[in-house]
Amino acid sequence: MAAMVRVDTLPNAAKALFGDEAERRAAVIARDRNADGHFFYSVSTTGVYCRPSCASRRARPEHVRFHLTRADAERAGFRPCKRCRPDEPALAERRAAAVEKACRLIEGAEEMPSLDILAGAAGMSRFHFHRVFKSLTGVTPKDYAAGHRARRVRKALTRASTVTEAIYSSGFHSNGRFYAAASGILGMTPTSFRSGGTGASIHFAVGACSLGSVLVAATDRGVCAILLGDDPEALVRDLQDRFPEAKFVVGDRGFERLVAKVVGLVEAPALGLNLPLDVRGTAFQQRVWRALRHIPAGSTASYTDIARRIGAPKAARGVAQACAANPVALAIPCHRVVRSDGTLAGYRWGVDRKRALLEREATR
Numbered sequence: 573m574a575a576m577v578r579v580d581t582l583p584n585a586a587k588a589l590f591g592d593e594a595e596r597r598a599a600v601i602a603r604d605r606n607a608d609g610h611f612f613y614s615v616s617t618t619g620v621y622c623r624p625s626c627a628s629r630r631a632r633p634e635h636v637r638f639h640l641t642r643a644d645a646e647r648a649g650f651r652p653c654k655r656c657r658p659d660e661p662a663l664a665e666r667r668a669a670a671v672e673k674a675c676r677l678i679e680g681a682e683e684m685p686s687l688d689i690l691a692g693a694a695g696m697s698r699f700h701f702h703r704v705f706k707s708l709t710g711v712t713p714k715d716y717a718a719g720h721r722a723r724r725v726r727k728a729l730t731r732a733s734t735v736t737e738a739i740y741s742s743g744f745h746s747n748g749r750f751y752a753a754a755s756g757i758l759g760m761t762p763t764s765f766r767s768g769g770t771g772a773s774i775h776f777a778v779g780a781c782s783l784g785s786v787l788v789a790a791t792d793r794g795v796c797a798i799l800l801g802d803d804p805e806a807l808v809r810d811l812q813d814r815f816p817e818a819k820f821v822v823g824d825r826g827f828e829r830l831v832a833k834v835v836g837l838v839e840a841p842a843l844g845l846n847l848p849l850d851v852r853g854t855a856f857q858q859r860v861w862r863a864l865r866h867i868p869a870g871s872t873a874s875y876t877d878i879a880r881r882i883g884a885p886k887a888a889r890g891v892a893q894a895c896a897a898n899p900v901a902l903a904i905p906c907h908r909v910v911r912s913d914g915t916l917a918g919y920r921w922g923v924d925r926k927r928a929l930l931e932r933e934a935t936r
Contacts (some may be wrong), residue, residue: 614650615616621645626656671692686716715855779831781838794848798900802923842869860894867908874912
């Protein structure tokens with residue numbers, strides 16, 4: 573496409589961004605979405621006007637005019653393009669509105685609506701809706717529903733005066749569904765959660781390793797904490813702060829064997845820890861933690877790499893925060909995440925420990 577031949581007066585903001593004909597021409601050739609809303613162009617041979625980002629076949633320059641607004645284009649006798657629909661909200665706005673509608677459907681339902689229902693409400697195919705939803709929210713519809721349900725259950729249990737009241741205020745219509753969801757989300761009964769963990773039994777023990785002290789704790793569901801530090805008492809206080817009313821049980825000889833496995837993991841982190849975990853986090857944190865467990869021993873990945881792998885390329889900062897919230901050192905190997913230039917960033921249990929773990933994996 574060559575030079576455009578006529579330019580109507582553009583607003584100051586558009587002039588600043590697309591100040592001359594060459595820039596406007598380049599915007600249309602590149603189908604630049606950033607130019608949408610600043611101007612429109614019409615094609616005399618087809619009688620239509622389009623957004624700069626329109627994917628229609630490019631017209632010859634002598635047939636093209638620029639217009640300040642849609643009204644200007646329509647007063648000149650042009651009709652809106654059926655492909656880019658310049659008389660409707662932009663594609664990005666339509667997609668955002670569709671995803672927001674889907675989110676409200678998920679939030680208002682006791683059981684997650686099927687993907688077919690959500691896609692139908694958004695006016696998209698199943699595959700296209702799933703891709704658009706994930707690109708805008710950073711999570712899948714299923715993960716969004718799980719995260720919303722977790723927030724809803726915790727909020728209801730915190731504010732309601734009784735568990736029965738929490739069942740109805742969180743949108744559930746049967747006790748069975750509420751207890752099934754709550755137990756999976758909280759890792760304990762709703763009554764125990766309301767009382768700060770009263771009745772929940774957490775076995776723990778502290779051992780010594782070459783990197784200082786290591787605390788290992790587990791519920792009946794799996795390992796819930798692996799903490800590293802210099803002060804054993806500080807590690808115990810850290811654990812107690814998580815559930816101030818939980819029942820803590822000092823580990824027996826059988827549990828000490830678990831601690832020995834973790835100490836062995838400190839000395840040779842490449843071995844991995846093949847044990848069930850009981851870690852709770854947001855949907856985003858869970859996605860990050862799953863991605864971390866797929867980084868091979870002896871390798872590293874940047875925060876940006878992980879953000880791309882989970883489908884949220886702009887969420888590098890969120891990835892760093894999820895790494896910092898990791899409650900199980902080594903089992904979820906957040907020590908394998910580094911800056912984009914390869915240098916070591918912060919580590920919850922100290923950068924020196926992070927460096928030592930990476931060196932041991934590289935040597936092995």
